[in-house]
Amino acid sequence: MxxxxxxxxxxxxxxxxxxxxxxxxxxTQAISDRLRDARRFDGVMPDDLLRQFAARARExxxxxxxxxxxxxxxxYRRELxxxxxxxxxxxxxxxxxxxxxxxxxxxxxxxxxxxxRANARxxxxxxxxxxxDYVEALARTPExxxxxxxxxxxxxxxxxxxxxxxxxxxxxYRQAEQLxxxxxxxxxxxxxxxxxxxxxxxxxxxxxxxxxxAGLRDALEAAQLYLESGSANLLYNAGTAYLTASQLxxxxxxxxxxxxxxxxxxxxxxxxxxxxLRAGALRTLGTLEARRGRTQVAHTHLLDALDHARQAxxxxxxxxxxxxxxxxxxxxxxxxxxxxxxxxxxxxxxTLRASLGTTDWSVMAFDQWQGPYTGLVRVLLAxxxxxxxxxxxxxxxxxxxxxxxxxxQLMGDLSDHDRLRIDSLAQQLAEVRNQLSHRTSADAMxxxxxxxxxxxxxxxxxxxxxxxxxxxPLPPLQEALRERGQVLISYxxxxxxPAFGVPAFxxxxxxxxxxxxxxxxxxxxxxxxxxxxxxxxxxxxxxxESSGEASSLPTSGLTxxxxxxxxxxxxxxxxxxxxxxHQALIAPLQPYLPEQGxxxxxxxxxxxxxxxxxxxxxxxxxxxxxxxxxLVRRYAFSTELAASMLLRPSPPPRKASLDVAAFGRTRFDxxxxxxxxxxxxxxxxxxxxxxxxxxxxxxxxxxxxxDAEATETAFFRLMNEPTALHLASHALTxxxxxxxxxxxxxxxxxxxxxxxxxxxxHRLSTPLVVLSGCSTADGTLAFGEGMQSLQYAFHATGVPSxxxxxxxxxxxxxxxxxxxxxxxxxxxxxxxxxxQRAQLDYMDAAPAxxxxxxxxxxxxxxxxxxxxHLSRPFPWGWLLGLLVGVAFLILLPRVVRSSVRLTRSxx
Numbered sequence: 001m002x003x004x005x006x007x008x009x010x011x012x013x014x015x016x017x018x019x020x021x022x023x024x025x026x027x028t029q030a031i032s033d034r035l036r037d038a039r040r041f042d043g044v045m046p047d048d049l050l051r052q053f054a055a056r057a058r059e060x061x062x063x064x065x066x067x068x069x070x071x072x073x074x075x076y077r078r079e080l081x082x083x084x085x086x087x088x089x090x091x092x093x094x095x096x097x098x099x100x101x102x103x104x105x106x107x108x109x110x111x112x113x114x115x116x117r118a119n120a121r122x123x124x125x126x127x128x129x130x131x132x133d134y135v136e137a138l139a140r141t142p143e144x145x146x147x148x149x150x151x152x153x154x155x156x157x158x159x160x161x162x163x164x165x166x167x168x169x170x171x172x173y174r175q176a177e178q179l180x181x182x183x184x185x186x187x188x189x190x191x192x193x194x195x196x197x198x199x200x201x202x203x204x205x206x207x208x209x210x211x212x213x214a215g216l217r218d219a220l221e222a223a224q225l226y227l228e229s230g231s232a233n234l235l236y237n238a239g240t241a242y243l244t245a246s247q248l249x250x251x252x253x254x255x256x257x258x259x260x261x262x263x264x265x266x267x268x269x270x271x272x273x274x275x276x277l278r279a280g281a282l283r284t285l286g287t288l289e290a291r292r293g294r295t296q297v298a299h300t301h302l303l304d305a306l307d308h309a310r311q312a313x314x315x316x317x318x319x320x321x322x323x324x325x326x327x328x329x330x331x332x333x334x335x336x337x338x339x340x341x342x343x344x345x346x347x348x349x350x351t352l353r354a355s356l357g358t359t360d361w362s363v364m365a366f367d368q369w370q371g372p373y374t375g376l377v378r379v380l381l382a383x384x385x386x387x388x389x390x391x392x393x394x395x396x397x398x399x400x401x402x403x404x405x406x407x408x409q410l411m412g413d414l415s416d417h418d419r420l421r422i423d424s425l426a427q428q429l430a431e432v433r434n435q436l437s438h439r440t441s442a443d444a445m446x447x448x449x450x451x452x453x454x455x456x457x458x459x460x461x462x463x464x465x466x467x468x469x470x471x472x473p474l475p476p477l478q479e480a481l482r483e484r485g486q487v488l489i490s491y492x493x494x495x496x497x498p499a500f501g502v503p504a505f506x507x508x509x510x511x512x513x514x515x516x517x518x519x520x521x522x523x524x525x526x527x528x529x530x531x532x533x534x535x536x537x538x539x540x541x542x543x544x545e546s547s548g549e550a551s552s553l554p555t556s557g558l559t560x561x562x563x564x565x566x567x568x569x570x571x572x573x574x575x576x577x578x579x580x581x582h583q584a585l586i587a588p589l590q591p592y593l594p595e596q597g598x599x600x601x602x603x604x605x606x607x608x609x610x611x612x613x614x615x616x617x618x619x620x621x622x623x624x625x626x627x628x629x630x631l632v633r634r635y636a637f638s639t640e641l642a643a644s645m646l647l648r649p650s651p652p653p654r655k656a657s658l659d660v661a662a663f664g665r666t667r668f669d670x671x672x673x674x675x676x677x678x679x680x681x682x683x684x685x686x687x688x689x690x691x692x693x694x695x696x697x698x699x700x701x702x703x704x705x706x707d708a709e710a711t712e713t714a715f716f717r718l719m720n721e722p723t724a725l726h727l728a729s730h731a732l733t734x735x736x737x738x739x740x741x742x743x744x745x746x747x748x749x750x751x752x753x754x755x756x757x758x759x760x761x762h763r764l765s766t767p768l769v770v771l772s773g774c775s776t777a778d779g780t781l782a783f784g785e786g787m788q789s790l791q792y793a794f795h796a797t798g799v800p801s802x803x804x805x806x807x808x809x810x811x812x813x814x815x816x817x818x819x820x821x822x823x824x825x826x827x828x829x830x831x832x833x834x835x836q837r838a839q840l841d842y843m844d845a846a847p848a849x850x851x852x853x854x855x856x857x858x859x860x861x862x863x864x865x866x867x868x869h870l871s872r873p874f875p876w877g878w879l880l881g882l883l884v885g886v887a888f889l890i891l892l893p894r895v896v897r898s899s900v901r902l903t904r905s906x907x
Contacts, residue, residue, distance in 0.1 A: 020063060021060060021067075024059050024060035031049060032053065040232055047086060051082070053081070053082040060075050061076065061079070069102075072099075072102060076095065076113060080096055080099075080120075084123075087275075089121075089313055092116065093120045093124075100114070110140050111136075111141045115134070118131075118132075118137065122155070123314060124313065124315060126355040129457070135454050136454075146182065147190060150177075150180050151190060153176035154176045154190075154193060154197055158197055168449045168452075173197060176194055192225035192237065192241070195225070196223075200244050202215025203244060226241060240265070242261045243277065246284055250288060259285065262285045265280070276309075278304075279321070282302070282305035286299070287499050295501075315348050318345075319372070322345035323375065324500070326345060326372065330375060330502055331502045342372045342379065345372035346372045373396045377389045378494065381507060386517070390511070391474065400784075400785055401645075402642075404796045422459065428451075429452065430757060433738060472647070477647065478511065484598070484600070485597070487510065487511070487592075487598070488509075488512075489510055489601050490643060491509075491601075491604040492506065492507040492508070492604055493604045495524070506521040507520055508521055508585070508589055510589055523584040532610060534574055535574050536572070539610070571810075571855075573854055575620045575623060575628065576619070578615055578853070581610070582615035586612070598830070598832055598865070600646075610806075611806060611857045613630060613632030613857060616631070617631060625851035625852050636833045638831070639860055639862050657721045659871055660822070661703045662704050663706075663714070664688040664692045664705070665685065665728075665730070666685050666688045685729070688706075692706055695726060695819065708745050710745045711750065711752060712747075712749070713749050715754065723868050724822075727769070727773065730774060731773045731774055739757070740790050742754050756788070756793040759793040759796070765798065767801065769794045769802045770802070770821075771791060771802065771805065772803075775808060776791060777805055802861075813846070813850065817839060818838075
């Protein structure tokens with residue numbers, strides 16, 4: 001007891017008087033006033049005064065030592081304000097986290113602290129964590145505080161744009177604008193900030209001049225509003241608006257205006273001593289000067305920009321500028337310097353990607369951060385280091401898919417509590433996304449996007465998986481090819497960068513069990529696009545997009561492209577174009593390929609759209625297909641997203657209770673599977689019934705689930721029971737990959753639309769999934785991940801192989817090919833060979849008018865080609881015939897002897 005009393009007395013004697021603490025609080029107020037005046041009149045705040053502000057605020061809150069909780073939130077915010085302007089972001093995050101651990105703070109104070117921590121995280125490129133904090137801040141901000149809520153929504157829109165979630169960004173901006181314009185007097189500075197953000201969104205997502213022009217008007221209006229305020233502290237914001245206007249002018253082709261606006265932005269950066277603004281302006285000027293051929297000036301601008309980006313601590317700017325310097329040096333053929341810059345940019349890109357975890361944002365954002373990797377591949381190839389270039393390129397491919405597989409493997413190490421938590425969050429996320437799939441108001445969509453953001457970040461936090469870039473060892477890849485009996489072709493299609501004088505470049509790697517060979521191809525991304533478009537109108541739209549869709553910034557809801565019946569032009573593939581594609585993509589590789597056999601292809605970019613088996617080895621009369629030397633006659637093909645997928649662990653041995661579980665829907669008149677927007681009524685598929693009946697007859701243990709029985713409930717109940725899972729129905733494709741879907745039958749538990757995002761949260765052990773509907777391999781193209789389609793979703797669940805279609809198929813032709821495919825699988829052939837033989841069977845039996853590749857080339861095998869163990873029906877007919885034959889042989893001598901005796905008796 002005596003020790004306790006002495007301890008308490010010591011505590012009382014060491015605590016400073018409240019008057020001293022009040023004096024420190026007053027001092028922070030005085031410094032705050034001086035900083036406000038400095039920013040208002042000079043546009044900048046001295047670093048020494050900011051450091052003093054942070055120190056005094058910290059001393060004051062430690063002095064009070066919980067004796068004055070009413071001052072705690074204010075002092076934390078003042079310290080955080082100073083740390084932010086001093087660009088001490090990591091320290092700011094630590095202080096904000098410490099502050100949020102106090103229970104004494106009011107909801108409003110907590111909202112501001114979440115805002116401060118989000119701002120610091122955003123500056124470090126940790127966009128997912130920042131967005132989560134903004135959502136938490138918004139949840140605690142009172143409804144009547146419209147201006148603060150608008151500010152938060154604008155910041156959330158900015159972070160969503162960083163994550164390449166354009167739909168969410170547009171939704172947040174729209175809601176912020178409604179809040180600001182609903183006020184009796186509009187806050188001009190906040191409105192200007194919003195207009196600039198909208199202009200930035202137009203710059204990153206618009207695809208036509210009208211949207212770019214609207215963005216330019218927004219940016220210039222924002223700059224004018226800032227300047228009219230007469231406040232020096234808004235000069236930085238005016239400069240950022242001019243920078244966005246410069247980039248929009250450049251996109252519209254007005255180089256002179258772009259340079260003038262960028263110079264104005266850089267001048268504002270100097271006046272406000274903003275390293276971040278100067279970095280952006282100098283980077284833009286460097287790009288513009290490089291385009292004018294002034295490479296030395298461009299080099300100087302970019303180096304200055306990098307210095308300022310480092311001072312600002314803005315990781316993404318550092319990555320983009322280092323990549324630009326690499327491109328500049330590559331254009332000047334300074335390979336060593338280019339390599340150094342690309343490697344530096346890659347380190348930044350990996351840091352940024354790690355901050356995204358394994359969320360869906362990592363695919364969207366990483367798709368935009370590939371330049372450093374492709375640049376490094378080019379340098380390595382120029383140095384003749386083919387093997388290193390191949391392995392470097394492999395680092396960029398199927399990264400998200402590999403992360404998902406690794407995540408699934410780690411699930412077994414989690415506690416029961418965490419597994420239950422993950423299941424609960426995944427279920428809630430699926431429900432929110434199902435609501436987002438239906439047309440809804442902008443306000444409702446904004447609320448749902450907030451829920452989606454919170455759930456996604458919470459799910460990623462529980463899993464806590466840091467994505468990794470690993471350089472694959474070559475020998476195991478070659479051993480896998482030897483075991484499969486395949487040769488791998490990996491394509492690299494890199495477009496030109498006119499700004500830095502980097503030409504278009506296309507390359508192919510051929511990997512055999514013995515060697516890696518590289519071949520430069522005499523074709524460019526642009527010429528490939530032109531050549532593919534001449535095959536058929538089916539190839540004229542970009543992956544995942546419809547040529548008839550207008551470009552716009554989404555504000556609410558989703559759209560779905562509906563299946564339509566292809567016309568004669570779509571069905572007739574140009575044989576000349578198919579021959580020229582062969583000459584461009586395969587003929588140069590022929591010396592390194594076997595005469596015949598099995599090939600696995602890793603496509604790149606638009607090459608994911610074409611099945612290589614339909615290419616022609618020789619010229620044939622136009623639109624003449626009968627007996628034509630299609631490449632499928634020589635090779636069996638399979639497709640992989642990356643060579644590394646050859647090394648994915650083989651699924652453990654399993655005893656399937658079914659050979660095939662086949663789901664099919666033939667009627668689509670009623671009931672309608674949900675009021676999905678932008679979708680016309682679906683046509684019936686009568687041939688699906690024949691397709692399912694053919695499958696039933698081929699195997700001993702089949703389960704056919706058709707029409708009203710083919711529900712999502714039945715699907716999830718049966719999905720892990722068969723060796724092969726077959727789905728024959730319409731597929732719906734959406735510009736948002738998460739909402740690609742296959743249409744089943746609705747019941748009282750589900751709407752019958754099986755979405756990509758619903759599949760991703762399950763684990764499947766089925767060795768093969770067959771998606772015989774239209775366009776089940778079509779989707780939005782993501783760099784390194786291929787088409788974000790339904791087949792990708794199944795691979796994300798752990799399915800090792802899938803068969804899916806690249807375009808709108810002919811119902812009856814597909815039915816015949818599917819039956820033949822299963823028949824050859826049942827005979828023990830590998831999956832790629834079974835598909836090859838099924839396609840050849842179709843061509844041999846079809847009339848000349850139906851031998852166009854349109855009818856037979858759409859199905860493509862993705863993943864593991866190994867044969868399946870399927871049980872064929874017991875051969876009752878053959879056995880009966882055998883018994884009859886044996887009986888006949890047994891009875892034949894008796895019949896002969898009787899005949900002889902009868903003949904003799906007559907004689």
